Amino acid sequence: MDWSVVVLLALAGMAGGIINAVAGGATLITFPAMLAAGMPAVTANASNAVAIAPGHLIAALADREKLPAFDAAFFVSIMLCIGGGMTGALILLALPDRLFILPVPALIGFATLVFACAPRISRWTAQRRGTAQPSRRAASATLAAASVYGGFFGAGLGIILTAVLSIADPVDIRRVKVLKNLLATCVSLAAIAIFILRDAVQWPETLVMLAGALLGGYAGGFLVRILPAEYVRRCVIVAGAAMSIIYAYRYWL
Template structure:
């Protein structure tokens, strides 16, 4: 890799990091940057997911006062997210690359629209507060979202924040420390 490519990717990573720190959505910068330099789409997608994971982990560890209670519900949500994420990742690896690259523009558009409307969704939820979700509906919603995230990570944070704010809390910092 030449130094211009390295600088370009470092710049995209820095911009993505700032965007994630402020509002989330770094993948909307970093994934296209990886494609621009010639990485195959599936490799760019998987690399992007691996690269941003430490930031998510650090964000959760930095605010232990807002962790959800370690109870049965958290266990179900965690199991659903792990199973969904693994299923989405396996789907990504098993499908021919053409079946991944075909819907990528639609997935990026979907993630961008969610990202753009996230403040509206969050404001709406803050106004009405959390809604009780039965024992299996919450994990099912998280599991389906995690399949999407395992397959294509862009916008997953916005999707999970919206789902968790509906059923868990109106406090966005608490929502962001829940399992996703």
């Protein structure tokens, strides 16, 4: 690993940490950076998952007042997320690189679209408050499906989980955010365990990006007070759209 790759991954990790702290959407920056460093697509995805994993847990612990009670419903949600994350990771590792790279532009594009529509999704879920709630079976199936996606790719998972949880629990958005971060952590850790056991992580590059992400997350805690989140969101959306086009040209044309 030469110094240009070290600098690329460290800067991408720092940018990702700041972006997650201010607006979310770090994977749209960090995953393409792993690809640009020359990693195979599956390895890049697995390594990226490890590098940005601490973000959700740190965010959850930052609002400890709203941590949920460890009751039966929370336990079931954790089990669904762990099972879904492991399933998604196993599906990813079962695919050869030549097959995984085909949907990469679409996955980045989908995550960018979800991220761009996040305010509308939030408004929609707010409008759903007070209306008929989904059945427990439907809510569990949706959570499991989101967790499988999170273990497979992960970008946009936080937004998807927020939408799902806001419908099921419309009372307290802070509690929803904390629960979202805890469940996303469960998905990430389950997927990471599979990636590590299957030796799918490229550690030197991962540790460089992880160090950058931790530093960026710490800096983001201060920058969130002065950086307009909407401007950061727009930059992430533009970057995600550009990456979608670039990788569509590379892999599809």
